[in-house]
Amino acid sequence: MDDARFAAGLDRIILLTVLLNDDMNRGLAADGLTPSRTSLLWTLRRLGPSAQKDLAAAMKIAPRTVTGLVDGLVATGFVSREAYPDDRRAFLVTFTAKGLTAIEKLEADQREFGRQLFAAMPSERFDGLMAGLDDVLATLHALGLRSPF
Known part of the structure; x- marks a missing residue:
């Protein structure tokens, strides 16, 4: 008897995950972003200007992967990459004005979506x-x- 209830609960969680994932992907694509690049932006927001190796450690991904993400974000104008002040071999990643506007919009959109989902509950x-x-x-x-x- 509980198996059917548990399956129904899991079905709802899966449906919720699919709906939120599809909505997120559409919204990010409209802003010229991908989930992976956005994850890097959230991490940069949390850490502040950071070396790529620090972003990789915080995101628990390979430094080479961060390099690819940063390359894409630099090419689309969301972040800048400059020589790290204390280590010429490292790079400091910072938000551009476009990137800062984008992350602030994402934060505002997230707050608004939370209100839409839960305010009437x-x-x-x-x-x-x-x-x-x-x-x-x-x-x-x-x-x-x-x-x-």
Whole structure:
């Protein structure tokens, strides 16, 4: 009996994931971004101007991968890459005006989308949703799944 309920719960989570992923990909593409490049922008927002090796470490990806992402973001005008002040072999990645505007727009869009999704939900139901999601995330972590950053 619980198996059917659990399957229905997983079906809803999968559908939610697909819907959010599709919406995110469309929105990012409209701004000339990809999920991977956007992930780098979020990390740069959190860390501030950073060496590429520090971005790679924070994102838990290979430095070579960060180089490719930064190359794309430089080419599209979202970030600049300059010689690192203390190490001529390293590069410092910083936001351009376009990149800063883009990340601020992403933050504002995220806040607005949160309001659209949850503002009409009764407080008790929202609290229950949050608690349930925390339980799901804790279980996923216990199973060895980790956030990439």
